[in-house]
Amino acid sequence: MIATMQRVLAVLLLMGLIPGASAADFVIRNLDAGSGTGLSNTRRVAPVDGNPGTTLGAQRRIALRYAVRIVTSRLVSPVPIRIDARVDSDHPDLVCTRNSATLGLGGATNYTANFPGAPRRDVVYPLALANALAGQRLAQGADVRLFMNGRLDVAGNDCLRGATWYYGLRGAPGNNQIDFVGSVVHELIHGMGFQAIIALTDAGDLQQGAYPVFRNGRRFPSVFGRYAQDLALTGQPRFPELRVERRADALDDAPFVVWSSSMTNAATTNFVTAGRREGRIRLYAPEVVLPGSSISHWSAAVEPDQIMEPFESVETSVLNGLGLASCALRDIGWQLADGVRCPDIRTAPIVGTARGQYVRAFARPAVSQPQAGDSSATDRDDDDAGGSGGGCTMMPGQPFDPVWLVLCVLAAGVLVVRRNRPGLV
Secondary structure (H helix, E strand, O other): OHHHHHHHHHHHHHHOOOOOOOEOOEEEEEOOOOOOOHHHOOOEOOOEOOEOOOEHHHHHHHHHHHHHHHHHOOEEOOOOEEEEEEEEOOOOOOOEOOOOEOOEEEEEOOEEOOOOOOOOOOOEEEHHHHHHHHOOOOOOOOOEEEEEEHHHHOOOOOOOOOOEEEOOOOOOOOOOEEEHHHHHHHHHHHHOOOOOOOOOOOEOOEOOOOOOEEOOOOEOOEOOHHHEEEOOOOOOOEHHHOOHHHHHHHOOOOOOEEEOOHHHHHHOOOOOOEOEEOOEEEEOOOOOOOOOOOOOOEOOOOEOOOOOOOEEOOOOOHHHOOEOHHHHHHHHOOEEOOOOOOOEOOOOOOOOOOOEEEEOOOOOOOOOOOOOOOOOOOOEOOOOOOOOOOOOOOOOOOOOOOEOHHHHHHHHOOOOEEOOOOOOO
16 A cells, blocks of 8 residues: 555656645855945945845845845755855956946856766766755855956946946846846856856866866766757767867857757747757857857847846846746756746746845854864854855865866856847947
């Protein structure tokens, strides 16, 4: 009888007749805490469109947490997702000129392979996804790091012709405003694994087209990179099947570089109206390779516009769903929360019951030994927090294979520039 009930339960779960696991909870560490800048900026401002913050820092924290809830409410994980966040006006890579800007840098803090529960051998997974698949925390510190460009709010700065961030929660930026929530969602999705993790330029001993080296000298593709395919080559190989030199040549092979997933291609046939090649959705592979952008975005030719294209667009709204991003996240291994489909459209801004808060320090796993000068307790408050930034190197003794620092640099360099279309200011 027990065996029969177990079989029935398994069938019901597969049919979706029993509620699935809970959406991923999250913890955000404010790297600006105590500085009076960035996420802790004390400048007085008026509440805006559902955001009740009365200081610039408070509005930024509220908007950032809302963006994190949009993403994590769609993903299932028994392990809370840890995020280091900052709004930075001085970061050298957060450039902002009159005509273009890097709105944010976002990515996984690290990747790991061959962990307990890994679906594929010799493939690297972003830390947050690896934790979810393993059902346990594999490394201490943050899983994701987000740096947003604070120069847009600097008075007198001619950044994007005087553009400013919109911190409202209703997806209605005004003239010459950029949606902060949407931009954070874009960067956070990169942190969930929407990244190819491949050398886009020669960097020291790392050759263009190569995968970063693990500590034991082996090179593995990322789970996202497994789906990159070049249709222009004989046999239409996926990127991991190519030699390093040929993979380097394929980085600028538009319009032939595509996302090769039969599930996604079938599910989006009537949704994607432009930007396909042989029934597959195109990836961004411009003739000039752009570090941090090439391969790790949908092609700008995809219609309707998508949040994971490399250019900010006023035609996308994350309040209606993540679009094609949900398809890619599902393909690489994320379990989608109940009510989330591929593509994710016409859904509520918050789908599941993702909960989260700002903390002063990330709690250590119970099995870890506290180290000198490092608190093992999670110190919570309602909005603001103290703490220091994490790094790419994991704590010693953890069941984790860290990759070279250059991998983390490549993962973070996501370029998002403002798109001007006919009829748009």
